[in-house]
Amino acid sequence: MVRARSEERRADILRASLEVIAERGYRGATLGSVAERVGLTQQGLLHYFPTKEALLVAVLEERDRWDTSGARDPEGWRLDLLESLVEYNAMRQGIVQTFSALLGESVTDGHPAREFFTERYAQVRANMARVLRLEFGERLPGGLTPERAAPLLTAVMDGLQYQWLLDPAAVDMPSAFRDFLRLLQGDDRP
Amino acid sequence: MVRARSEERRADILRASLEVIAERGYRGATLGSVAERVGLTQQGLLHYFPTKEALLVAVLEERDRWDTSGARDPEGWRLDLLESLVEYNAMRQGIVQTFSALLGESVTDGHPAREFFTERYAQVRANMARVLRLEFGERLPGGLTPERAAPLLTAVMDGLQYQWLLDPAAVDMPSAFRDFLRLLQGDDRP
Numbered sequence: 001m002v003r004a005r006s007e008e009r010r011a012d013i014l015r016a017s018l019e020v021i022a023e024r025g026y027r028g029a030t031l032g033s034v035a036e037r038v039g040l041t042q043q044g045l046l047h048y049f050p051t052k053e054a055l056l057v058a059v060l061e062e063r064d065r066w067d068t069s070g071a072r073d074p075e076g077w078r079l080d081l082l083e084s085l086v087e088y089n090a091m092r093q094g095i096v097q098t099f100s101a102l103l104g105e106s107v108t109d110g111h112p113a114r115e116f117f118t119e120r121y122a123q124v125r126a127n128m129a130r131v132l133r134l135e136f137g138e139r140l141p142g143g144l145t146p147e148r149a150a151p152l153l154t155a156v157m158d159g160l161q162y163q164w165l166l167d168p169a170a171v172d173m174p175s176a177f178r179d180f181l182r183l184l185q186g187d188d189r190p
Numbered sequence: 191m192v193r194a195r196s197e198e199r200r201a202d203i204l205r206a207s208l209e210v211i212a213e214r215g216y217r218g219a220t221l222g223s224v225a226e227r228v229g230l231t232q233q234g235l236l237h238y239f240p241t242k243e244a245l246l247v248a249v250l251e252e253r254d255r256w257d258t259s260g261a262r263d264p265e266g267w268r269l270d271l272l273e274s275l276v277e278y279n280a281m282r283q284g285i286v287q288t289f290s291a292l293l294g295e296s297v298t299d300g301h302p303a304r305e306f307f308t309e310r311y312a313q314v315r316a317n318m319a320r321v322l323r324l325e326f327g328e329r330l331p332g333g334l335t336p337e338r339a340a341p342l343l344t345a346v347m348d349g350l351q352y353q354w355l356l357d358p359a360a361v362d363m364p365s366a367f368r369d370f371l372r373l374l375q376g377d378d379r380p
Binding site for chain 2: 025026027028097100101102103104105106107108109110114117118121122125142143144148149151152154155156157158159160162163165166167170171176179180182183184186
């Protein structure tokens, strides 16, 4: 019972964090503003998440669970779902900004989110390879194996997010991502 | 004369910063450690660069100038030089880490490096489009125009850097980048 209530409170905090992130972005998502939103003291919030990084990592994990839960089959994602995911991301600047800012910090030595991102990318590359194998078999039209195309697919998604966040008017992220998928598909229609 | 000496000192500081970054990475490259290396007080260093961000932006600008100065022709870069640049980057983890960390910070609201990166990316996309046009003309083998392929080429370079920084043993950055170039070239050899 105590455990269930604690899980529930944790879920409340993550929901509140997402709201604050959507409204105020990465910088505005302080422990204080999340605590206020969820009706806890900052000390109370620290009981669940000891640092801002720990809270944000939990938010990103929760987002990953939601994003992949749409793909019902046991294989997980599909290539056309990835396209929808990028379109959806283009409508939620706050969480993409939070992801990108924390990813940037995580590559510095000893950062608390480094392990999360390192493990996440190993997982994401494996998922991407599975998606590509499901779609193309052992060779993509361009000649790459799914395992060699997977880091490229992942890199394009992340790299486009930075360009889009910096200059949304100059970079149409969903359209650029579709261009990349066509490139993978060996489609040469202009 | 005073101006010349001041320019010289500025160049000394940037060289010292690069050394400190190479040895200690983004986190270790503090204003204090750079000042010590160049034989200035921290107060003296602040006269040239008022913040760590201002110093790092200057270092990244200087790196961009060096990286493109190898391409002597007025058009700037060439596709095979980009391949060498990625190989070279794989040997200088510190500066790539600094670039990636600062890029991550820059997408947050009001960050002092935001303008630098926004302008840099507009420039980089224009340069990439020129490189691609020089190589392929108005249509790439996959059917994209140079202007539509340029953000993808840029995104792959940046995205691969994050994966490589997090897990250098799992991601062979130069080889993955060559895979992407072959994809652009419509090369379907396995």
